[in-house]
Amino acid sequence: MDEILDLSxxxxxxxxxxxxxLLGARLVAFGEGAAxxxxxxxxxxxxxxxxxxxxVLGYAADNALTFAAGTxxxxxxxxxxxxxxxxxxAAGVLLRAEARVVRAGRTRVVCRCDLSTVDGEGTATLCxxxxxxxxxxxxxEPPIGT
Numbered sequence: 001m002d003e004i005l006d007l008s009x010x011x012x013x014x015x016x017x018x019x020x021x022l023l024g025a026r027l028v029a030f031g032e033g034a035a036x037x038x039x040x041x042x043x044x045x046x047x048x049x050x051x052x053x054x055x056v057l058g059y060a061a062d063n064a065l066t067f068a069a070g071t072x073x074x075x076x077x078x079x080x081x082x083x084x085x086x087x088x089x090a091a092g093v094l095l096r097a098e099a100r101v102v103r104a105g106r107t108r109v110v111c112r113c114d115l116s117t118v119d120g121e122g123t124a125t126l127c128x129x130x131x132x133x134x135x136x137x138x139x140x141e142p143p144i145g146t
Contacts, residue, residue, distance in 0.1 A: 005070055007031065013075060014063070023059065027067060033101035035067035041093055041117065052090035052117065061113045061130035064097035069109035069134035072101055076139070080108065082132030084115075090127040092117030102131075109134040 005013075010030040014020050014037075023045070029036035037060055039045070047053045061084050066077055099113035115128040 005030070005075060009075075010035070010067060010070060013070075014067070017063075019059070020063065023056065025060070025063065029098075030067060031071055033068065033071050033104075035064055035071060035099050037064040037067065037097045037099075039095045041090070041095055049089070050091070052092075052095060054086060056095065057086065057090060057115055057128050058084055058130075060095055060097035061099075061115060061128070062132070064099035064113045065111040065130065065132035066134050068099035068101050068111045068113075069104070069136075072104040073109050073134070073136045076137040077109075078135045078137060080133040080135040082130055084128055084130040086128045088125070088127050090115075090117045092119045092125065094118040096124065099130075107136050109136065 007030040011027050014027045023039050026038045028038050041052050045056050062079055066079055069077055095117055097113055097115050099111050102110045102112055110133050113130040116124040116126050118124050
C-alpha cells in the first residue's frame, strides 16, 4: 500500500460520497483491520412498518466492509460482492456497522460486518450480519507525457 490512511483521511473519503452525506453517515473508527460506520435512524429512513429500511442496512454494511478493507489495502477499492442476513427488524435511534478484515490478499480482501441498532438508553441489538469481498484496484496510470 503506497498511501497511508488514518481516520481523518478516511472521513474525508466518506464525505466525498454524496449518498453518504444524504444519509448522514459518520465514520467513527478506522484502523488496524477494522472500521465502524454510524447512521442516525430518522423517520425518512424507515420502511412502511416503522423499521429502518433494509437498503440503509445494506449501504452501511457495504461501506463499513470497504472501509475496513481500506485499513490494510489503501483507498483504491471497489466492492466485488457482499451478502447480508437480516436477523431482526432494525429499531432504535442509531445504526452501527462494525466491520473487520478476515483475510487480506494482494487483489481481494474479505471482511465481516455486524450491524446493530442502539436504543435511547444505549443498549445495542444485533440486527444483521454481512460478509463481503473487496477488490483492490490496480494503481492509477500516470497521464501520458508525464
